[in-house]
Amino acid sequence: MTLKQTLCTIILCLFVNKIYAQDVNELQLLSKKFSSAKKQKTDYEIARENRNEAQLIFSGLFLFYKNFLSSQDSQKCTFHPSCSEYGILAVKQFGAIKGMALTFDRLTRCNGLSPTKYKIDFERKLLLDPVSNE
Amino acid sequence: MKQYIMKSNVFVIAIFSFFSYGATSQTINNCLRLAEQQYVLENYYEVIELYERVAFFGKDSLQLSDYINWADSYRQINDYEKAAINYEIAANLAGVNDSLRTYFFLKVSFCQIMQNHYQESLVTLYNLADSLPEKLEETKLLYTGITSFKLNQFDEAERAFSSYFSNAPYQQQAIGLFKKNKRLESRFNPKKAKVLSILLPGLGQIYYGDTRSGLNSFLLNGALMALSLNYIVTYSFVEGFLAVGPWFQRYYVGGFTRAKKGAVDKIEMERQRILVELLAMVKETN
Structure with missing residues (x-):
């Protein structure tokens, strides 16, 4: 030393x-x-800040689904964001008609049959499929 | 022209060579001094950068105090993984002094707790000497209590916290909290919650205290059951079974699966609350 x-x-x-x-x-x-680390109450940020009536209606439907139906469901969406979150994001980004079309398209893909087509979010252990125009 | 350029090049080189005697690069000692100054000024990111530079060019120049500053800086920016590594090096450098060595190993244990590495933290604590100075022994008991509690080794945690609270009223209070903790498994039994929800949707949730979710499950399953019966009466059994059956199955199974998970979460939440209460008591005694 x-x-x-x-x-x-x-x-x-x-x-x-x-x-x-x-x-x-x-x-x-x-x-x-x-x-x-105590259990935090889920706060759905995406349902806030609605710019028109259509967004307000879809946000209401989203919150109803999340609080009363999804909270009792046994199944889990394979994607991140989940189909309901994707739906509200798509409506807010592209408007009601195109947003709904994109949401229906997403629902048909939500089956976990083609995992190789998506990137993986390793932290959440879900497939990544953000809202996009492609 | 070519000769002129050559001459001017020689001239510039000569001037630079002349001034290079005065210009020296930053030495390792300069870096260390600067790191110490930055540490005092609480510029932790700069401290880390400087020590990383020193470690790259001359690791042997780093002393015990440098590793402490480096580790503290990592801790200040919440990088507990790297802080633990540097505290461990500091502990090994302080080899001749048992108190100091223990002190740094306790820091390592703290960093491991902050990273949720409870098993590693417990191993670090078990490797410490049996008899320690009072303050260090207290810290060891506290960390042993926390890690054992988080690893669901409640008897060990109770022993550690009881020894920590030398004051009788606090000790009794701690023992009371551990008794409450023991009752949690039977009070919010996950299996019981699941069975209750199988018997009547929503009952399991109400059993562990989530009345809103219980009523939600009851009404949802009730509505789907009523719809299913309506289909059976109006059309046929096959129609009712095929059209509404999958929906009913989905939310019925979801109800009792979530009842079990909810009870497990409830126990976890109550345990967390007990641990926070214990830490509040520790704070009061300090």
């Missing part, structure tokens, strides 16, 4: 009582971590 290392160790030993004070900070971090 070099002289500099020995000196550093001695100085740190002298200050070791002082650095215990940081434990309070660690305790706060731990409390924060476990408090924030």
